[in-house]
Amino acid sequence: MSTTTPATARTGTGTTGSTGGTAAALSAARTLATAARVLRQLRHDPRSIALMILVPCVMLVLLRYVFDGSPRTFDAIGASLLGIFPLITMFLVTSIATLRERTSGTLERLLAMPLGKADLITGYALAFGLLAIVQSALATGLAVWALGLDVVGSAWLLLLVALLDALLGTALGLFVSAFAASEFQAVQFMPAVIFPQLLLCGLFTPRPNMQPVLEAISNVLPMSYAVDGMNEVLRNPDITGAFVRDVLIVAGCAVVVLALGAATLRRRTA
């Protein structure tokens, strides 16, 4: 133990090895504790909850009457937006919430305790995922039943895609918060990360109509598959192969970005 190896190098084994046995068994409890805590924090901020849940609904109502004369357009754009809203809201909420955790010192404190990084990330994803369920269910229900959004497929599939989009938004927000030094910067990441995807996702024009380079770029952006998935449900009565592919890609991206987000959490900082 009294060698002169760098202490940083030795912690590598310490973090994974010694707590591995108990931490793995108990992480469910710590994950749930984290999720409960995040929800409890939100409960002290009812205005944010109201904005998160109501704004997408208001936008859909607005959209419905903007396209009052062309219900076909509302169907296409409305379905796409049902996938995009949860992504954007959760991106914003998560990036700010985790940034606050980083800057307030509570992240350092939690990581100095026996809390696994996966516990923390999963806890956040759970809490915001729950919020996303409420938001997506309300928006989807409103669009399909009250605003007459005409979907050929099942509304439940719309909800599924919306949920995965929310998870993707949470993952992206978590990841991006590592590169923001202030809440000001975190908000600026929204146009940087979300807007290009919004322009290229096929909302404004079908992706095959784009300039080939842009189409190729849109092929590697996850939001494209979120919108494609929504459109599959819009047009097909049954679950199509393309729908399954879209859903898997969005879910896969969310998991990969969540893992990248976990990698940005450092127990030791300069």
Add this chain to the structure above:
Amino acid sequence: MMNSIGAAAIHARGLTVRRGDRTVLRGLGFSVPPGQITGLLGPSGCGKSTLMRAVVGTQAQVTGTLDVLGRPAGDGALRARIGYVTQAPSVFDDLTVRQNLDHFAAVLDPGRSRRAARRETVTRAIDDVDLTSHADSLAGRLSGGQRGRVSLAVALLGTPELLVLDEPTVGLDPVLRRDLWNLFHRIAAERAATILVSSHVMDEAERCHRLLLMREGEILADDTPDALRARTDSETVEAAFLHLVDQANALQESAR
């Protein structure tokens, strides 16, 4: 030093920390005896907080040997055994005092079956820092000193063997400061915990069992308050500290 290395709660040899291109700690060697209060004193910017972060295992770029409670600093098994209070209060402003402590307690001692035990430690920790009447207030609505005490209460959860406290009494009134120091002594005596506490306030130094005096990333003295005063022929620790700093400055001048 007067303690055998094996029994020391913290043992450092050749401990060096770099932050960016600046060397903040330069080859420190010292031992902190277990079950005692060791004060870490020195002008601001001398590396006190960095040393504490290294002990807790949150500091990157640490080289040399640093053993804490018999394990290398930052070892995963140490996380439940160390209570750490940062200089700026690190609590959730949008949770109440009790909710804050509930959460940290659930991380330290998780599981539904431990709920009753957790409630007890949380209530005790709130009482320890004298915040019982504010238990249901949002942390963000409390005064600076009160938020600092919430942060301290978090470190008291789960009966840690080592408490690392970075200026825990800054901005507190004399009565509260006295009460907290009594609490530190009680914790050291009753729970046989080791306490490493940094401070600017020299009259607090008199209340420590041992002192580490730091200056510009080096340790000037490692001794008991009595021995320091005797060695420098001073009335107070403050005078002893100033004497040692002047001496070190003079030495540096003449070396140039």
